[in-house]
Amino acid sequence: MSQQKTYNIRCPQCQQDQDVQLYEAVNVQHSPELKQRLMANQLNTVTCGQCGLTFRVDKPLLYHDPAKRFMIYQIPVSGKSAEEGERQFTDSLGQLSSLMPKDIQSPDVSLVFSRTELVERIFLRDAGLNERIIEYIKYMIYTRNSAKVDAARKILLFDAEDSTPEALCFVVQDAESRKLEFVLQYDRKTYAALCETFDKDDQTPTLLELFPGPYISARRLVLKETSETDSAAPKPPRKRRPRET
Ligand SMILES: [Zn+2]
Incomplete structure:
Protein backbone atom coordinates (compact mmCIF):
# COMPACT_ATOMS: atom_id res chain seq x y z
CA MET A 1 0.00 0.00 0.00
CA SER A 2 1.00 3.61 -0.42
CA GLN A 3 1.93 5.36 2.79
CA GLN A 4 2.24 8.93 3.90
CA LYS A 5 4.23 10.46 6.70
CA THR A 6 4.10 13.85 8.40
CA TYR A 7 7.15 16.09 8.10
CA ASN A 8 7.82 19.54 9.49
CA ILE A 9 9.03 21.60 6.55
CA ARG A 10 10.31 25.17 6.33
CA CYS A 11 9.13 27.23 3.35
CA PRO A 12 12.21 28.28 1.34
CA GLN A 13 10.59 31.66 0.55
CA CYS A 14 8.95 32.96 3.76
CA GLN A 15 10.67 30.56 6.25
CA GLN A 16 7.33 29.51 7.77
CA ASP A 17 7.44 26.05 9.42
CA GLN A 18 4.53 23.77 8.69
CA ASP A 19 3.49 20.14 9.02
CA VAL A 20 2.95 18.47 5.66
CA GLN A 21 1.93 14.98 4.55
CA LEU A 22 4.36 13.41 2.09
CA TYR A 23 4.38 9.99 0.48
CA GLU A 24 7.11 7.70 1.77
CA ALA A 25 5.90 4.70 -0.28
CA VAL A 26 3.84 4.53 -3.46
CA ASN A 27 2.26 1.35 -4.78
CA VAL A 28 1.52 2.18 -8.40
CA GLN A 29 -0.66 -0.87 -8.95
CA HIS A 30 -3.08 0.20 -6.21
CA SER A 31 -2.70 3.91 -6.94
CA PRO A 32 -1.79 4.50 -10.61
CA GLU A 33 -2.61 8.19 -10.17
CA LEU A 34 0.43 8.48 -7.87
CA LYS A 35 2.66 7.29 -10.71
CA GLN A 36 1.15 9.96 -12.97
CA ARG A 37 1.83 12.59 -10.35
CA LEU A 38 5.40 11.35 -9.89
CA MET A 39 6.14 11.35 -13.62
CA ALA A 40 4.62 14.85 -13.93
CA ASN A 41 6.91 16.06 -11.12
CA GLN A 42 3.89 16.69 -8.89
CA LEU A 43 4.40 14.08 -6.19
CA ASN A 44 5.35 15.41 -2.75
CA THR A 45 4.88 19.02 -3.73
CA VAL A 46 3.79 21.40 -0.98
CA THR A 47 1.97 24.73 -1.20
CA CYS A 48 2.98 27.05 1.63
CA GLY A 49 0.01 28.02 3.83
CA GLN A 50 1.43 31.49 4.39
CA CYS A 51 2.91 32.75 1.11
CA GLY A 52 1.42 30.32 -1.42
CA LEU A 53 4.75 29.13 -2.88
CA THR A 54 4.57 25.62 -4.32
CA PHE A 55 7.75 23.56 -4.03
CA ARG A 56 8.82 19.92 -4.15
CA VAL A 57 10.20 18.24 -1.05
CA ASP A 58 12.57 15.29 -1.52
CA LYS A 59 12.41 12.71 1.27
CA PRO A 60 13.16 8.97 1.10
CA LEU A 61 10.59 7.42 -1.23
CA LEU A 62 9.87 3.77 -2.06
CA TYR A 63 8.41 3.16 -5.52
CA HIS A 64 6.74 -0.22 -5.80
CA ASP A 65 5.29 -1.77 -8.95
CA PRO A 66 3.97 -5.22 -7.88
CA ALA A 67 2.69 -6.06 -11.38
CA LYS A 68 6.14 -5.57 -12.92
CA ARG A 69 7.84 -6.90 -9.79
CA PHE A 70 10.30 -4.17 -8.99
CA MET A 71 11.00 -1.56 -6.36
CA ILE A 72 13.17 1.52 -6.45
CA TYR A 73 14.17 3.41 -3.34
CA GLN A 74 15.15 7.05 -3.61
CA ILE A 75 17.36 8.44 -0.87
CA PRO A 76 17.99 12.12 -1.60
CA VAL A 77 21.69 12.69 -0.89
CA SER A 78 22.43 16.05 -2.46
CA GLY A 79 25.91 17.08 -1.39
CA LYS A 80 26.72 13.70 0.13
CA SER A 81 28.65 10.90 -1.51
CA ALA A 82 27.22 7.73 -3.01
CA GLU A 83 29.03 5.75 -0.29
CA GLU A 84 27.14 7.63 2.40
CA GLY A 85 23.90 7.07 0.51
CA GLU A 86 24.55 3.33 0.33
CA ARG A 87 25.29 3.22 4.06
CA GLN A 88 22.04 5.04 4.73
CA PHE A 89 20.28 2.51 2.48
CA THR A 90 21.68 -0.43 4.45
CA ASP A 91 20.63 1.25 7.69
CA SER A 92 17.12 1.85 6.42
CA LEU A 93 16.58 -1.67 5.03
CA GLY A 94 14.93 -2.71 8.29
CA GLN A 95 12.56 0.21 8.18
CA LEU A 96 12.00 -0.41 4.48
CA SER A 97 10.76 -3.94 5.09
CA SER A 98 7.93 -2.53 7.21
CA LEU A 99 6.75 -0.62 4.13
CA MET A 100 6.73 -3.72 1.97
CA PRO A 101 3.91 -6.21 1.50
CA LYS A 102 4.20 -9.22 3.80
CA ASP A 103 4.23 -11.78 0.97
CA ILE A 104 7.49 -10.50 -0.49
CA GLN A 105 10.49 -12.46 0.80
CA SER A 106 13.64 -10.87 -0.57
CA PRO A 107 12.65 -8.05 -2.86
CA ASP A 108 14.85 -6.67 -5.60
CA VAL A 109 15.28 -3.03 -4.63
CA SER A 110 17.37 -0.60 -6.67
CA LEU A 111 18.75 2.49 -5.05
CA VAL A 112 18.75 5.96 -6.60
CA PHE A 113 19.77 9.31 -5.18
CA SER A 114 17.70 11.83 -7.13
CA ARG A 115 14.22 12.25 -8.55
CA THR A 116 15.75 12.39 -12.05
CA GLU A 117 17.40 8.99 -11.49
CA LEU A 118 14.14 7.60 -10.08
CA VAL A 119 12.11 8.66 -13.13
CA GLU A 120 14.83 7.40 -15.50
CA ARG A 121 14.87 4.01 -13.74
CA ILE A 122 11.06 3.72 -13.91
CA PHE A 123 11.11 4.38 -17.68
CA LEU A 124 13.88 1.82 -18.06
CA ARG A 125 12.13 -0.92 -16.09
CA ASP A 126 8.80 -0.15 -17.77
ZN1 LIG B 1 5.98 30.40 2.41
Missing part, protein backbone atom coordinates in the same frame (compact mmCIF):
# COMPACT_ATOMS: atom_id res chain seq x y z
CA ALA A 127 10.56 -0.68 -21.14
CA GLY A 128 11.76 -4.11 -19.93
CA LEU A 129 15.44 -3.12 -20.10
CA ASN A 130 18.18 -4.40 -17.82
CA GLU A 131 19.52 -1.52 -15.71
CA ARG A 132 23.03 -2.99 -15.49
CA ILE A 133 23.31 -3.41 -19.29
CA ILE A 134 22.09 0.15 -19.79
CA GLU A 135 24.67 1.42 -17.28
CA TYR A 136 27.30 -0.66 -19.07
CA ILE A 137 26.42 1.05 -22.38
CA LYS A 138 26.73 4.40 -20.61
CA TYR A 139 30.11 3.25 -19.28
CA MET A 140 31.29 2.61 -22.86
CA ILE A 141 29.96 5.98 -24.04
CA TYR A 142 31.74 7.78 -21.18
CA THR A 143 35.05 5.99 -21.71
CA ARG A 144 35.12 6.12 -25.54
CA ASN A 145 33.80 9.65 -25.98
CA SER A 146 35.38 11.28 -22.96
CA ALA A 147 36.06 14.53 -24.85
CA LYS A 148 32.39 14.97 -25.67
CA VAL A 149 30.84 13.21 -22.69
CA ASP A 150 33.18 13.87 -19.77
CA ALA A 151 31.82 11.99 -16.74
CA ALA A 152 33.08 14.71 -14.41
CA ARG A 153 30.87 17.31 -16.06
CA LYS A 154 28.13 15.41 -17.93
CA ILE A 155 25.39 13.01 -16.93
CA LEU A 156 24.00 10.42 -19.36
CA LEU A 157 20.32 9.63 -18.95
CA PHE A 158 18.33 6.93 -20.71
CA ASP A 159 15.84 8.70 -22.95
CA ALA A 160 12.72 6.56 -23.28
CA GLU A 161 10.74 9.14 -25.27
CA ASP A 162 13.19 9.32 -28.18
CA SER A 163 14.09 5.62 -28.19
CA THR A 164 12.76 3.53 -31.09
CA PRO A 165 12.60 -0.19 -31.87
CA GLU A 166 15.97 0.26 -33.66
CA ALA A 167 17.78 2.63 -31.33
CA LEU A 168 18.17 3.32 -27.64
CA CYS A 169 18.60 7.01 -26.95
CA PHE A 170 20.58 8.74 -24.24
CA VAL A 171 20.39 12.40 -23.42
CA VAL A 172 23.47 14.27 -22.20
CA GLN A 173 22.82 16.55 -19.24
CA ASP A 174 25.25 19.12 -17.93
CA ALA A 175 25.94 18.20 -14.29
CA GLU A 176 26.16 21.80 -13.13
CA SER A 177 23.48 23.65 -15.10
CA ARG A 178 21.21 20.56 -15.36
CA LYS A 179 20.56 21.58 -18.99
CA LEU A 180 19.80 18.80 -21.48
CA GLU A 181 22.32 19.26 -24.28
CA PHE A 182 22.09 16.58 -26.98
CA VAL A 183 20.84 13.07 -27.69
CA LEU A 184 23.03 10.05 -28.53
CA GLN A 185 21.70 6.99 -30.31
CA TYR A 186 22.77 3.45 -29.60
CA ASP A 187 21.89 0.44 -31.75
CA ARG A 188 19.48 -1.91 -30.02
CA LYS A 189 21.19 -4.88 -31.69
CA THR A 190 24.26 -4.05 -29.61
CA TYR A 191 22.13 -4.12 -26.48
CA ALA A 192 20.93 -7.61 -27.43
CA ALA A 193 24.50 -8.72 -28.19
CA LEU A 194 25.68 -7.41 -24.83
CA CYS A 195 22.97 -9.37 -23.03
CA GLU A 196 24.36 -12.52 -24.70
CA THR A 197 28.02 -11.64 -24.09
CA PHE A 198 27.46 -11.18 -20.40
CA ASP A 199 25.53 -14.45 -20.23
CA LYS A 200 28.06 -16.62 -22.05
CA ASP A 201 31.55 -15.19 -21.93
CA ASP A 202 33.10 -16.10 -18.59
CA GLN A 203 36.33 -14.19 -19.29
CA THR A 204 34.65 -10.84 -18.94
CA PRO A 205 33.79 -9.40 -15.57
CA THR A 206 30.20 -10.07 -14.79
CA LEU A 207 27.69 -7.27 -14.62
CA LEU A 208 27.41 -7.93 -10.91
CA GLU A 209 31.17 -7.44 -10.49
CA LEU A 210 31.05 -4.17 -12.43
CA PHE A 211 27.89 -2.92 -10.78
CA PRO A 212 27.44 -4.75 -7.47
CA GLY A 213 24.81 -2.29 -6.30
CA PRO A 214 22.71 -1.31 -4.54
CA TYR A 215 23.55 1.94 -6.36
CA ILE A 216 24.13 1.00 -10.02
CA SER A 217 25.81 3.85 -11.85
CA ALA A 218 28.21 3.99 -14.79
CA ARG A 219 29.13 7.57 -13.97
CA ARG A 220 30.13 6.61 -10.47
CA LEU A 221 32.27 3.73 -11.84
CA VAL A 222 34.03 5.99 -14.36
CA LEU A 223 34.71 8.69 -11.76
CA LYS A 224 36.04 6.05 -9.37
CA GLU A 225 38.36 4.60 -12.04
CA THR A 226 39.54 8.09 -12.98
CA SER A 227 40.43 8.93 -9.39
CA GLU A 228 42.26 5.57 -9.07
CA THR A 229 44.27 6.31 -12.24
CA ASP A 230 45.13 9.76 -10.92
CA SER A 231 46.46 8.40 -7.64
CA ALA A 232 49.89 6.80 -7.59
CA ALA A 233 48.78 3.69 -5.70
CA PRO A 234 49.54 0.39 -7.44
CA LYS A 235 46.46 -1.31 -8.80
CA PRO A 236 45.53 -4.99 -9.00
CA PRO A 237 45.35 -6.33 -12.58
CA ARG A 238 41.90 -5.92 -14.04
CA LYS A 239 40.01 -8.38 -16.20
CA ARG A 240 39.39 -7.22 -19.73
CA ARG A 241 36.16 -5.63 -20.78
CA PRO A 242 33.91 -7.35 -23.34
CA ARG A 243 35.00 -6.75 -26.91
CA GLU A 244 33.18 -4.20 -28.99
CA THR A 245 30.39 -5.82 -30.94
Whole structure:
Protein backbone atom coordinates (compact mmCIF):
# COMPACT_ATOMS: atom_id res chain seq x y z
CA MET A 1 0.00 0.00 0.00
CA SER A 2 1.00 3.61 -0.42
CA GLN A 3 1.93 5.36 2.79
CA GLN A 4 2.24 8.93 3.90
CA LYS A 5 4.23 10.46 6.70
CA THR A 6 4.10 13.85 8.40
CA TYR A 7 7.15 16.09 8.10
CA ASN A 8 7.82 19.54 9.49
CA ILE A 9 9.03 21.60 6.55
CA ARG A 10 10.31 25.17 6.33
CA CYS A 11 9.13 27.23 3.35
CA PRO A 12 12.21 28.28 1.34
CA GLN A 13 10.59 31.66 0.55
CA CYS A 14 8.95 32.96 3.76
CA GLN A 15 10.67 30.56 6.25
CA GLN A 16 7.33 29.51 7.77
CA ASP A 17 7.44 26.05 9.42
CA GLN A 18 4.53 23.77 8.69
CA ASP A 19 3.49 20.14 9.02
CA VAL A 20 2.95 18.47 5.66
CA GLN A 21 1.93 14.98 4.55
CA LEU A 22 4.36 13.41 2.09
CA TYR A 23 4.38 9.99 0.48
CA GLU A 24 7.11 7.70 1.77
CA ALA A 25 5.90 4.70 -0.28
CA VAL A 26 3.84 4.53 -3.46
CA ASN A 27 2.26 1.35 -4.78
CA VAL A 28 1.52 2.18 -8.40
CA GLN A 29 -0.66 -0.87 -8.95
CA HIS A 30 -3.08 0.20 -6.21
CA SER A 31 -2.70 3.91 -6.94
CA PRO A 32 -1.79 4.50 -10.61
CA GLU A 33 -2.61 8.19 -10.17
CA LEU A 34 0.43 8.48 -7.87
CA LYS A 35 2.66 7.29 -10.71
CA GLN A 36 1.15 9.96 -12.97
CA ARG A 37 1.83 12.59 -10.35
CA LEU A 38 5.40 11.35 -9.89
CA MET A 39 6.14 11.35 -13.62
CA ALA A 40 4.62 14.85 -13.93
CA ASN A 41 6.91 16.06 -11.12
CA GLN A 42 3.89 16.69 -8.89
CA LEU A 43 4.40 14.08 -6.19
CA ASN A 44 5.35 15.41 -2.75
CA THR A 45 4.88 19.02 -3.73
CA VAL A 46 3.79 21.40 -0.98
CA THR A 47 1.97 24.73 -1.20
CA CYS A 48 2.98 27.05 1.63
CA GLY A 49 0.01 28.02 3.83
CA GLN A 50 1.43 31.49 4.39
CA CYS A 51 2.91 32.75 1.11
CA GLY A 52 1.42 30.32 -1.42
CA LEU A 53 4.75 29.13 -2.88
CA THR A 54 4.57 25.62 -4.32
CA PHE A 55 7.75 23.56 -4.03
CA ARG A 56 8.82 19.92 -4.15
CA VAL A 57 10.20 18.24 -1.05
CA ASP A 58 12.57 15.29 -1.52
CA LYS A 59 12.41 12.71 1.27
CA PRO A 60 13.16 8.97 1.10
CA LEU A 61 10.59 7.42 -1.23
CA LEU A 62 9.87 3.77 -2.06
CA TYR A 63 8.41 3.16 -5.52
CA HIS A 64 6.74 -0.22 -5.80
CA ASP A 65 5.29 -1.77 -8.95
CA PRO A 66 3.97 -5.22 -7.88
CA ALA A 67 2.69 -6.06 -11.38
CA LYS A 68 6.14 -5.57 -12.92
CA ARG A 69 7.84 -6.90 -9.79
CA PHE A 70 10.30 -4.17 -8.99
CA MET A 71 11.00 -1.56 -6.36
CA ILE A 72 13.17 1.52 -6.45
CA TYR A 73 14.17 3.41 -3.34
CA GLN A 74 15.15 7.05 -3.61
CA ILE A 75 17.36 8.44 -0.87
CA PRO A 76 17.99 12.12 -1.60
CA VAL A 77 21.69 12.69 -0.89
CA SER A 78 22.43 16.05 -2.46
CA GLY A 79 25.91 17.08 -1.39
CA LYS A 80 26.72 13.70 0.13
CA SER A 81 28.65 10.90 -1.51
CA ALA A 82 27.22 7.73 -3.01
CA GLU A 83 29.03 5.75 -0.29
CA GLU A 84 27.14 7.63 2.40
CA GLY A 85 23.90 7.07 0.51
CA GLU A 86 24.55 3.33 0.33
CA ARG A 87 25.29 3.22 4.06
CA GLN A 88 22.04 5.04 4.73
CA PHE A 89 20.28 2.51 2.48
CA THR A 90 21.68 -0.43 4.45
CA ASP A 91 20.63 1.25 7.69
CA SER A 92 17.12 1.85 6.42
CA LEU A 93 16.58 -1.67 5.03
CA GLY A 94 14.93 -2.71 8.29
CA GLN A 95 12.56 0.21 8.18
CA LEU A 96 12.00 -0.41 4.48
CA SER A 97 10.76 -3.94 5.09
CA SER A 98 7.93 -2.53 7.21
CA LEU A 99 6.75 -0.62 4.13
CA MET A 100 6.73 -3.72 1.97
CA PRO A 101 3.91 -6.21 1.50
CA LYS A 102 4.20 -9.22 3.80
CA ASP A 103 4.23 -11.78 0.97
CA ILE A 104 7.49 -10.50 -0.49
CA GLN A 105 10.49 -12.46 0.80
CA SER A 106 13.64 -10.87 -0.57
CA PRO A 107 12.65 -8.05 -2.86
CA ASP A 108 14.85 -6.67 -5.60
CA VAL A 109 15.28 -3.03 -4.63
CA SER A 110 17.37 -0.60 -6.67
CA LEU A 111 18.75 2.49 -5.05
CA VAL A 112 18.75 5.96 -6.60
CA PHE A 113 19.77 9.31 -5.18
CA SER A 114 17.70 11.83 -7.13
CA ARG A 115 14.22 12.25 -8.55
CA THR A 116 15.75 12.39 -12.05
CA GLU A 117 17.40 8.99 -11.49
CA LEU A 118 14.14 7.60 -10.08
CA VAL A 119 12.11 8.66 -13.13
CA GLU A 120 14.83 7.40 -15.50
CA ARG A 121 14.87 4.01 -13.74
CA ILE A 122 11.06 3.72 -13.91
CA PHE A 123 11.11 4.38 -17.68
CA LEU A 124 13.88 1.82 -18.06
CA ARG A 125 12.13 -0.92 -16.09
CA ASP A 126 8.80 -0.15 -17.77
CA ALA A 127 10.56 -0.68 -21.14
CA GLY A 128 11.76 -4.11 -19.93
CA LEU A 129 15.44 -3.12 -20.10
CA ASN A 130 18.18 -4.40 -17.82
CA GLU A 131 19.52 -1.52 -15.71
CA ARG A 132 23.03 -2.99 -15.49
CA ILE A 133 23.31 -3.41 -19.29
CA ILE A 134 22.09 0.15 -19.79
CA GLU A 135 24.67 1.42 -17.28
CA TYR A 136 27.30 -0.66 -19.07
CA ILE A 137 26.42 1.05 -22.38
CA LYS A 138 26.73 4.40 -20.61
CA TYR A 139 30.11 3.25 -19.28
CA MET A 140 31.29 2.61 -22.86
CA ILE A 141 29.96 5.98 -24.04
CA TYR A 142 31.74 7.78 -21.18
CA THR A 143 35.05 5.99 -21.71
CA ARG A 144 35.12 6.12 -25.54
CA ASN A 145 33.80 9.65 -25.98
CA SER A 146 35.38 11.28 -22.96
CA ALA A 147 36.06 14.53 -24.85
CA LYS A 148 32.39 14.97 -25.67
CA VAL A 149 30.84 13.21 -22.69
CA ASP A 150 33.18 13.87 -19.77
CA ALA A 151 31.82 11.99 -16.74
CA ALA A 152 33.08 14.71 -14.41
CA ARG A 153 30.87 17.31 -16.06
CA LYS A 154 28.13 15.41 -17.93
CA ILE A 155 25.39 13.01 -16.93
CA LEU A 156 24.00 10.42 -19.36
CA LEU A 157 20.32 9.63 -18.95
CA PHE A 158 18.33 6.93 -20.71
CA ASP A 159 15.84 8.70 -22.95
CA ALA A 160 12.72 6.56 -23.28
CA GLU A 161 10.74 9.14 -25.27
CA ASP A 162 13.19 9.32 -28.18
CA SER A 163 14.09 5.62 -28.19
CA THR A 164 12.76 3.53 -31.09
CA PRO A 165 12.60 -0.19 -31.87
CA GLU A 166 15.97 0.26 -33.66
CA ALA A 167 17.78 2.63 -31.33
CA LEU A 168 18.17 3.32 -27.64
CA CYS A 169 18.60 7.01 -26.95
CA PHE A 170 20.58 8.74 -24.24
CA VAL A 171 20.39 12.40 -23.42
CA VAL A 172 23.47 14.27 -22.20
CA GLN A 173 22.82 16.55 -19.24
CA ASP A 174 25.25 19.12 -17.93
CA ALA A 175 25.94 18.20 -14.29
CA GLU A 176 26.16 21.80 -13.13
CA SER A 177 23.48 23.65 -15.10
CA ARG A 178 21.21 20.56 -15.36
CA LYS A 179 20.56 21.58 -18.99
CA LEU A 180 19.80 18.80 -21.48
CA GLU A 181 22.32 19.26 -24.28
CA PHE A 182 22.09 16.58 -26.98
CA VAL A 183 20.84 13.07 -27.69
CA LEU A 184 23.03 10.05 -28.53
CA GLN A 185 21.70 6.99 -30.31
CA TYR A 186 22.77 3.45 -29.60
CA ASP A 187 21.89 0.44 -31.75
CA ARG A 188 19.48 -1.91 -30.02
CA LYS A 189 21.19 -4.88 -31.69
CA THR A 190 24.26 -4.05 -29.61
CA TYR A 191 22.13 -4.12 -26.48
CA ALA A 192 20.93 -7.61 -27.43
CA ALA A 193 24.50 -8.72 -28.19
CA LEU A 194 25.68 -7.41 -24.83
CA CYS A 195 22.97 -9.37 -23.03
CA GLU A 196 24.36 -12.52 -24.70
CA THR A 197 28.02 -11.64 -24.09
CA PHE A 198 27.46 -11.18 -20.40
CA ASP A 199 25.53 -14.45 -20.23
CA LYS A 200 28.06 -16.62 -22.05
CA ASP A 201 31.55 -15.19 -21.93
CA ASP A 202 33.10 -16.10 -18.59
CA GLN A 203 36.33 -14.19 -19.29
CA THR A 204 34.65 -10.84 -18.94
CA PRO A 205 33.79 -9.40 -15.57
CA THR A 206 30.20 -10.07 -14.79
CA LEU A 207 27.69 -7.27 -14.62
CA LEU A 208 27.41 -7.93 -10.91
CA GLU A 209 31.17 -7.44 -10.49
CA LEU A 210 31.05 -4.17 -12.43
CA PHE A 211 27.89 -2.92 -10.78
CA PRO A 212 27.44 -4.75 -7.47
CA GLY A 213 24.81 -2.29 -6.30
CA PRO A 214 22.71 -1.31 -4.54
CA TYR A 215 23.55 1.94 -6.36
CA ILE A 216 24.13 1.00 -10.02
CA SER A 217 25.81 3.85 -11.85
CA ALA A 218 28.21 3.99 -14.79
CA ARG A 219 29.13 7.57 -13.97
CA ARG A 220 30.13 6.61 -10.47
CA LEU A 221 32.27 3.73 -11.84
CA VAL A 222 34.03 5.99 -14.36
CA LEU A 223 34.71 8.69 -11.76
CA LYS A 224 36.04 6.05 -9.37
CA GLU A 225 38.36 4.60 -12.04
CA THR A 226 39.54 8.09 -12.98
CA SER A 227 40.43 8.93 -9.39
CA GLU A 228 42.26 5.57 -9.07
CA THR A 229 44.27 6.31 -12.24
CA ASP A 230 45.13 9.76 -10.92
CA SER A 231 46.46 8.40 -7.64
CA ALA A 232 49.89 6.80 -7.59
CA ALA A 233 48.78 3.69 -5.70
CA PRO A 234 49.54 0.39 -7.44
CA LYS A 235 46.46 -1.31 -8.80
CA PRO A 236 45.53 -4.99 -9.00
CA PRO A 237 45.35 -6.33 -12.58
CA ARG A 238 41.90 -5.92 -14.04
CA LYS A 239 40.01 -8.38 -16.20
CA ARG A 240 39.39 -7.22 -19.73
CA ARG A 241 36.16 -5.63 -20.78
CA PRO A 242 33.91 -7.35 -23.34
CA ARG A 243 35.00 -6.75 -26.91
CA GLU A 244 33.18 -4.20 -28.99
CA THR A 245 30.39 -5.82 -30.94
ZN1 LIG B 1 5.98 30.40 2.41
